[in-house]
Amino acid sequence: MVEWSDSERSTIASVWGKINVDEIGPQALARVLIVYPWTQRYFGAFGNLSSATHGRTVLNALDKAVKNLDNIKGTYSELSQLHCDKLNVDPDNFRLLADCLTIVVASAFGSALSPAVQATWQKFLSVVVAALSSRYF
Amino acid sequence: MSLSAKDKAAVRDLWAKISGKADDIGQDALSRMLVVYPQTKTYFSHWKDLSPGSAPVRKHGKTVMSGVAEAVSKIDDLTSGLLNLSELHAFQLRVDPANFKILSHNILVVLAILFPTDFTPEAHVAMDKFLSALSLALSEKYR
Numbered sequence: 001m002v003e004w005s006d007s008e009r010s011t012i013a014s015v016w017g018k019i020n021v022d023e024i025g026p027q028a029l030a031r032v033l034i035v036y037p038w039t040q041r042y043f044g045a046f047g048n049l050s051s052a053t054h055g056r057t058v059l060n061a062l063d064k065a066v067k068n069l070d071n072i073k074g075t076y077s078e079l080s081q082l083h084c085d086k087l088n089v090d091p092d093n094f095r096l097l098a099d100c101l102t103i104v105v106a107s108a109f110g111s112a113l114s115p116a117v118q119a120t121w122q123k124f125l126s127v128v129v130a131a132l133s134s135r136y137f
Numbered sequence: 138m139s140l141s142a143k144d145k146a147a148v149r150d151l152w153a154k155i156s157g158k159a160d161d162i163g164q165d166a167l168s169r170m171l172v173v174y175p176q177t178k179t180y181f182s183h184w185k186d187l188s189p190g191s192a193p194v195r196k197h198g199k200t201v202m203s204g205v206a207e208a209v210s211k212i213d214d215l216t217s218g219l220l221n222l223s224e225l226h227a228f229q230l231r232v233d234p235a236n237f238k239i240l241s242h243n244i245l246v247v248l249a250i251l252f253p254t255d256f257t258p259e260a261h262v263a264m265d266k267f268l269s270a271l272s273l274a275l276s277e278k279y280r
Binding site for chain 1: 168169171172173189242245246247249250253256258259261262265
């Protein structure tokens with residue numbers, strides 16, 4: 001079970017509150033597709049679906065995690081099934097997206113993303129990544 | 138995933154823009170590494186103060202970034218160019234090479250914070266590739 005301190009909970013809520021999903025989502029996804037080009041393979045099947053739309057979808061899904069910090073694994077059970085069993089995404093790519101998301105958030109937040117805030121944000125993302133990967137083991 | 142001519146040009150371009158702030162970048166990246174990845178503190182148990190921006194962190198940030206600067210100048214052959222540094226890390230410091238990835242990530246985060254408009258996706262991929270190649274060159278003498 002993941003433990004969240006009160007200060008971590010408020011940090012996550014505060015960071016999430018400042019994130020513009022419509023901007024950050026597409027930016028993060030676009031960055032992943034450029035920095036790690038093999039990930040484009042997973043989006044070929046989308047055809048005309050713009051990566052802007054999917055970027056928003058992905059980031060909106062994080063909202064569920066923010067609102068269910070004490071049960072991220074359960075909250076993501078279906079999404080994990082989708083990504084693991086149907087889409088067959090290598091779980092290492094979840095970590096790559098998480099890293100790109102951190103970098104995009106860093107661009108947007110500047111020094112407001114202090115080392116301590118970065119630590120909490122990355123802890124949150126690693127719990128999300130683990131939940132998404134949970135169907136593999 | 139070796140560095141193309143385009144990658145090297147992008148790295149040199151970005152380095153020209155950021156090198157003036159190399160000390161700040163080094164200090165900030167190292168500070169973040171120690172906070173976000175506490176296991177890395179094991180290498181610095183001899184320091185009095187491991188908090189962000191402390192004197193030993195600032196001093197060491199400079200050292201690390203001058204290594205990066207050296208790597209930029211030797212970008213055409215990192216493996217032979219960084220042999221001495223590789224021996225240092227392999228035989229003396231014995232830094233687990235997994236930590237190179239960790240520090241690289243924090244350097245990228247700091248670049249995004251300090252240079253949001255210059256750190257485009259294209260600059261990002263070139264820098265990520267360069268830091269990976271640098272890490273590989275540092276690992277050369279490990280075994």
